[in-house]
Amino acid sequence: MADLVEDTPTTALAVYAHPDDADVACGGTLARWAAAGAEVHVLVCTTGDKGSSDPTVDPAALAGQRAQELIEAAGVLSVQSHQLDHPDGELFDERRLIGEIVGAVRSLRPDTVICPDPTAVFFGEHYYNHRDHRAVGFATLDAVAPAASQPHYFPEAGPAHQVGTVLLTGTIAPDVWVDVSSSLERKTRAILCHRSQLGESTEWFRNVVRQRAEEGGRQAGVRHAEGFRRLRLA
Numbered sequence: 001m002a003d004l005v006e007d008t009p010t011t012a013l014a015v016y017a018h019p020d021d022a023d024v025a026c027g028g029t030l031a032r033w034a035a036a037g038a039e040v041h042v043l044v045c046t047t048g049d050k051g052s053s054d055p056t057v058d059p060a061a062l063a064g065q066r067a068q069e070l071i072e073a074a075g076v077l078s079v080q081s082h083q084l085d086h087p088d089g090e091l092f093d094e095r096r097l098i099g100e101i102v103g104a105v106r107s108l109r110p111d112t113v114i115c116p117d118p119t120a121v122f123f124g125e126h127y128y129n130h131r132d133h134r135a136v137g138f139a140t141l142d143a144v145a146p147a148a149s150q151p152h153y154f155p156e157a158g159p160a161h162q163v164g165t166v167l168l169t170g171t172i173a174p175d176v177w178v179d180v181s182s183s184l185e186r187k188t189r190a191i192l193c194h195r196s197q198l199g200e201s202t203e204w205f206r207n208v209v210r211q212r213a214e215e216g217g218r219q220a221g222v223r224h225a226e227g228f229r230r231l232r233l234a
């Protein structure tokens with residue numbers, strides 16, 4: 001029997017590399033929780049300034065456009081967005097990034113954190129995981145524990161905070177599911193806000209998002225679902 005996460009956290013923080021990542025990975029879950037009264041934050045660590053295959057695109061202008069798209073998509077999901085200024089493709093699991101995520105965890109004090117599963121590297125034979133996704137996954141895990149939960153790590157970043165649950169997306173082996181049947185439409189609309197990233201028709205994206213949610217739903221025993229690997233830390 002699939003394990004469905006029914007509880008809504010009081011405060012959730014999703015940490016991702018690029019402006020569209022959270023919407024694609026877990027937008028249905030974030031929208032569902034926000035609609036149920038949770039305070040939901042999305043922290044995006046890069047500007048996304050390399051997210052175009054067009055050599056004539058100006059990276060700074062692209063970053064500006066993507067920042068606006070992020071704000072618009074956050075409005076659709078009813079979540080609060082925050083953005084760091086790391087260059088796209090240059091995220092490292094190192095002290096500066098960990099410290100920035102510790103700062104977010106200690107100030108927002110989420111009971112649930114969502115981030116990419118950094119151990120998921122190869123997806124079939126046509127795609128392997130972007131280095132920024134792996135880096136932000138490890139940095140977020142390192143920030144949640146031990147750093148944010150222990151006062152002698154980053155003492156300047158505020159009082160220690162213990163995160164209760166971490167949910168990992170883009171995982172090879174999901175073990176819990178969130179029913180997103182009621183929020184899939186908002187997830188889709190949020191993804192479509194990222195116009196700079198839409199190479200195909202919006203209909204094509206709608207179908208892909210729906211098909212993935214249906215596939216998750218089949219495993220979860222509901223209509224539409226997003227899957228996660230769950231860590232319970234407290």
Ligand SMILES: [Zn+2]
Pocket residue numbers: 017018021130133
């Ligand atoms: Zn990404």
